Amino acid sequence: xxxxxxxxxxxxxxxxxxxxxxxxxxxxxxxxxxxxxxxxxxxxxxxxxxxxxxxxxxxxxxxxxxxxxxxxxxxxxxxxxxxxxxxxxxxxxxxxxxxxxxxxxxxxxxxxxxxxxxxx
Numbered sequence: 001x002x003x004x005x006x007x008x009x010x011x012x013x014x015x016x017x018x019x020x021x022x023x024x025x026x027x028x029x030x031x032x033x034x035x036x037x038x039x040x041x042x043x044x045x046x047x048x049x050x051x052x053x054x055x056x057x058x059x060x061x062x063x064x065x066x067x068x069x070x071x072x073x074x075x076x077x078x079x080x081x082x083x084x085x086x087x088x089x090x091x092x093x094x095x096x097x098x099x100x101x102x103x104x105x106x107x108x109x110x111x112x113x114x115x116x117x118x119x120x
Contacts, residue, residue, distance in 0.1 A: 021050050026094075046084050053077065068100040075109035082113070090116045 018034075022045070025032040030040035033050060042053035055077055061067050070093065081087060091110065093102060099119050101107070110117055 019048075021045055021048050044080065046080075046088070051080075070100050070102050070106075073103045073106040075103075075106045078106060078109060081110070081115060087113065088115055090118060092118045092120055094120050 022034045023031045023043075024034040027038065030038060031043050032038050037050070039050055039052050041057075042055045044051045044053050055073065056069050058066050058068055101119060102110075102117060107117060
């Protein structure tokens with residue numbers, strides 16, 4: 001079911017097509033989709049298809065401190081956005097219980113191709 005257009009030419013974004021893939025539940029190590037599939041790790045949903053992103057898990061640095069991979073993320077891991085059409089206007093990055101910034105080079109890459117980033 002498509003969201004109906006209102007008089008002002010806008011659509012109610014909370015009335016969604018039941019055939020569209022969405023996240024039904026956040027799990028400790030991934031996501032349960034509304035179609036029942038479970039994706040472990042980072043997830044990208046584009047054009048009604050779900051993809052598991054190949055981002056390395058957190059690991060200790062030379063001093064033993066665990067480094068969130070989003071902070072050291074190589075922009076090459078995001079090059080899928082060079083070929084995705086239409087290109088998303090916004091990416092929401094969930095980093096778990098503590099907000100962790102994206103690596104400066106990854107953030108620069110995304111903004112250079114016109115994508116805004118929100119951390120949550």
